[in-house]
Amino acid sequence: MGMKRLHCLLFLSYVYVVIAANAKPVVPLLQSINWPIIKAQLFSPEQKIKNDNLITLITPVRAVNAAIVPIEIIANIAQSKSFYIEKIYLIVDNNPAPVVGVLTLSPINGLASLTTRIRINAYSPVRVITQTSDGQLHMSANFVKASGGCSAPASASNKHALKRRGKMKLRQQPKQGLFQLHFMISHPNYSGLQINQLTRHWIPADYVNQVKLTLNNKQLIAFSGGISLSENPSLHFYLEKMVAGKVLAQVSDSQGRNYQQQWQVSAKGQLKPLRQ
Amino acid sequence: MKKFLWGVMIYWCHITIQAQPLLFTEVVDGLFVFEGKIADVFDEKKGMVANVTFIIGSTSVAIIDTGSSYRQGLLIKQAIRQQTNLPIKYIINSHVHLDHIFGNQAFVIDKPQFISHHKYPAQLNAKGSYYLNRLNAPWYAGTQIIQPTRLIHQKTIINLGNRELVLMPLINAHTDHDLMVFDQKSATLIAGDIIFVNHCPVLDGSLIGWINLISQLQKIHISQIVPGHGPVSTKKMALMKIKHYLITLRAAVTTAIKNQINLATASKTLLLDHAQDWQLFDEFHQRNIITAYTELEWE
Ligand SMILES: [Zn+2]
Numbered sequence: 094m095g096m097k098r099l100h101c102l103l104f105l106s107y108v109y110v111v112i113a114a115n116a117k118p119v120v121p122l123l124q125s126i127n128w129p130i131i132k133a134q135l136f137s138p139e140q141k142i143k144n145d146n147l148i149t150l151i152t153p154v155r156a157v158n159a160a161i162v163p164i165e166i167i168a169n170i171a172q173s174k175s176f177y178i179e180k181i182y183l184i185v186d187n188n189p190a191p192v193v194g195v196l197t198l199s200p201i202n203g204l205a206s207l208t209t210r211i212r213i214n215a216y217s218p219v220r221v222i223t224q225t226s227d228g229q230l231h232m233s234a235n236f237v238k239a240s241g242g243c244s245a246p247a248s249a250s251n252k253h254a255l256k257r258r259g260k261m262k263l264r265q266q267p268k269q270g271l272f273q274l275h276f277m278i279s280h281p282n283y284s285g286l287q288i289n290q291l292t293r294h295w296i297p298a299d300y301v302n303q304v305k306l307t308l309n310n311k312q313l314i315a316f317s318g319g320i321s322l323s324e325n326p327s328l329h330f331y332l333e334k335m336v337a338g339k340v341l342a343q344v345s346d347s348q349g350r351n352y353q354q355q356w357q358v359s360a361k362g363q364l365k366p367l368r369q
Numbered sequence: 370m371k372k373f374l375w376g377v378m379i380y381w382c383h384i385t386i387q388a389q390p391l392l393f394t395e396v397v398d399g400l401f402v403f404e405g406k407i408a409d410v411f412d413e414k415k416g417m418v419a420n421v422t423f424i425i426g427s428t429s430v431a432i433i434d435t436g437s438s439y440r441q442g443l444l445i446k447q448a449i450r451q452q453t454n455l456p457i458k459y460i461i462n463s464h465v466h467l468d469h470i471f472g473n474q475a476f477v478i479d480k481p482q483f484i485s486h487h488k489y490p491a492q493l494n495a496k497g498s499y500y501l502n503r504l505n506a507p508w509y510a511g512t513q514i515i516q517p518t519r520l521i522h523q524k525t526i527i528n529l530g531n532r533e534l535v536l537m538p539l540i541n542a543h544t545d546h547d548l549m550v551f552d553q554k555s556a557t558l559i560a561g562d563i564i565f566v567n568h569c570p571v572l573d574g575s576l577i578g579w580i581n582l583i584s585q586l587q588k589i590h591i592s593q594i595v596p597g598h599g600p601v602s603t604k605k606m607a608l609m610k611i612k613h614y615l616i617t618l619r620a621a622v623t624t625a626i627k628n629q630i631n632l633a634t635a636s637k638t639l640l641l642d643h644a645q646d647w648q649l650f651d652e653f654h655q656r657n658i659i660t661a662y663t664e665l666e667w668e
Contacts, residue, residue, distance in 0.1 A: 151633065157656040161663060163633030208631045241499065253667065262666075266629045275629050279667060287495075325663065329631050 123218035123234040125186040135182060135192070135222075142222060142230040148178070148205075150221045150233040159242030161210050161323045166221050166233075168205035172198065172333070178205035180224040185321055187217035189243055189286060194318025201313060203271040203333030210323040212242035212284060243320065244286040254281045254325050259352035261342055263306075265335060265364055272332045272362060274313075276306060277325060278344055278352070284320040301326050303345045308358065309338035335362030390447035391421070396593070396601050397555040399425040399532070401452065403445070404600055407568045407648045410437055410468045415508045417441055419468040422559045422595050423449055424552055426529020429458035432481075433550050433559045434597075435472030437504065439512040442475025457481050459527055461536065462517070463561025463597060464544045465492040466573070467500040473515040484527075485517040486538045488546035493517075521548060539563070541578035543571070543597075556592040564607050566599025569647035572657045576619055576664055583612045614643060622661045632662050 136142070151165035168178055177200050183193040198205045205223070213219065220234035257279035264275045278301060285298030304316040304326070314330050340356040355367040393401040403421040410416045416437035423432045423445070430449060435442050449457065461484045462470050470493075473483060497514040504512065525536045535551040543562040550559040558564075562571065563582065572579070587608055594607040617640060625635040636658045644650040 153633075157636070158659050161632075161659050163631065163636060163659075165631070165633050208633060210632060245499070257667065264629065268629075273629055275631075277666065325667065327632070327666075329629070 123220065123236055125218050127186045127191060128218065128220075131184060131186065131191050136230065140230055142232045144233075145231055147225070147231040148181075148221055148223050148233045150219065150235055152219050152235045152237050154236075154238060156213055156237060156239030156242070159213050159239035160245040162213050162237065162239060162242065164209055164211055164219070166205075166207045168223075170205075172200045172202050172205055174200045175226075177202075177226050178223045179226050181205065181207065182220075182222040182224075183209075183211070183318075184220045184222065185211065185213055185217050185237075186220070187215040188212070188321050189214060189284075190319040190321060192319055193321040194316050197312070197315040198330075199312065201311065201333060202331050204269070204331040206331060208327075208329040210327055212245075212321050212323055213237055213239035214243040214286075215240055243284040254279050259344070259350070261344070261352070261354040263340060263342065263354075263356050263364055263366075265332075265362060268331075272335050273329060274332055275327070275329050276304075276342065277327045278304070278342075279325050280346065282320070282322055282324045282326060286320075299348050300346060301344055302347050303343075304328070305343045307341050307343075308332075308336060310341075313340070337362075339367070340364065390451060391417070391441075391444045393421075393423070393448050394601075396595070397557060400552060400555055400557055401425075401448070402595050402601055403448070405436075405468070405598060407598060409649060409652050411503065414506060415441065416468060416504065416506075418598065419466075419562075420595060420597055420599075421445055421472075422550075424529060424532065424534065425453050425455060426532035428530030429456050431459035431461060431527065431529055431534060431550075432457065432476070433461045433595075434463050434469040434561065435460060435476070437468045437471045438509045439472065439474045440508060442472025445472055446475055446479075458529070459484055459534075461485070461548065461550055462489065463549070463559075463563075464547050465489055465496060466544070466562065467496075467504060469561070469597070470515075471500075471504070471509070471512050474513050477515060482519045483515060483517045484519045484521060484536065484548075486546035486548040487520040487522045489517055489548075490520070492544070492546055539578075539582060541575035542582045543579060544574040547574070551591075556590060557595060558586070558591045558593075558604075559595045560597065560607075562597035564594050564596035564602075565611055565647075566596045566602050566607055567648050568596075568598035569649045569653040570611055570614055570657065571653050572615075572618075572660045576615060576622075576661045577668070580612070580615050580619060583608055583615070587612075610646065614646065617643070618657060618661055619665070622658060622665050626662065626666050632659060635662055 149167040156162040181196040184191050193211050216238050218234050219237050222230055222232045224230055260279040262277040265272050280301050283296045283299040287296045300320050306313040337360045338358050342354045344352040356364045391403045393403045396402050401423050405418040405420050408418050410418045421434050457479045458481050460476050460481045521536050521538045527534050533553045537549040539547040591604040595601050621639045636655045639658050
């Protein structure tokens, strides 16, 4: 298929979305030529995806920096033991690797709301699909105008990201009766589509592909993903309560490096990094 | 018939406008500035948004920045030739952003030194073809990437005969490879995008580095500044406003990070009251918050 045809199709799907969005306030099902393929790879044909209000995805309409597009996922239900969001798929249809990542959550989170930052390489629907504990799938999607996020040259601070690679930060703050945690890991997160400034060759892909955080050996959140997270991956998420003990973060990247960091949690929930 | 004549008139005007050299103003004796339009380069057909300076000495001419296209480069040369026939010996690029460099090609035939910061080639390699892809309007047809021939590692003086220019490579400010030029004779600083006047500043390097640099400039004797965008200004006027913006940006973003205000919220809510101070605020301010946030959160 020629690029023209592809653009044409993308444009058509976009027109459809705009018309649909103007016609009724309900979130329209955003189409793209890639979506049916992605869907078939991730889910079985029997699984229906509901467009309900279980989650709300917030994205900018136009990304001011396609390499760092802030994404907010708002859960409109609490995480209860009987019914909760257990998986969140974040997808950018028209990215070279459309699945940004999959997050695993549990009732321990209290609320499954998250924020992170992603690269968007072309005008594309961005979608969040959540799987609830009853096995049902729910979707929220937006169209984002952005281009060049995966191939955009690394930022000026990129050399610091290289130097600090593997350095982590974790902070917490009481919010909405819960605790909001902010986890960060410094990593250049090379997409494989950027050009080395000195050699003018492609920089090989080198990105964080696994993150797991535990508190006293109980999993708080887990992420596994591809090239589309921005440089220096960042994740805000919730915990129902902070318990005294130790938080352990385990991270690995696509080059097989492993990173670990521990934090002591005080009785009041204060975090203090522990030396390795 | 009337309509037809109007059509011809408009077409004729169009041609003469295209053929006319750019309007340069002689700011001080022998130092000429073309003031770019305050607009986003992608919103302008001809992308002539950045300032261009040329300086005439007793034996040669230096140009600082060359606009965004081969054709703009030709227009700059025409304007210079109205003033002098001295050889164009130096083309200095303040940094690699596309609105400042793509007229270089028009001067290759003059065999000047193409001078830039020592980190410029790396950035040109990383961004050059990406920029050319984006400059796809007919006006840019034929525009090519020209590699620098002389790299500046430390403070360096070049001579135009009776006139010395000091080249000042910087560490990390607007970008990580800014090069400023100081004309000793008139104490004029040609600052490139280190200074924005009226045009919202654009951060693509280090906020902390940029603020430090502006504090240093406040201590140096400078009689006037040619900014990268906006009118030539006195030192005090030029530095005060941009410093205020950058310092309040640093304070607001630092507080947001401390309070775990996430990037999405921060980029939509911080310092909106500064909108009245700058043109193109909507185009660049959010981007600045994102760049500042991702720098400061690792400090
Ligand atoms: Zn610039």
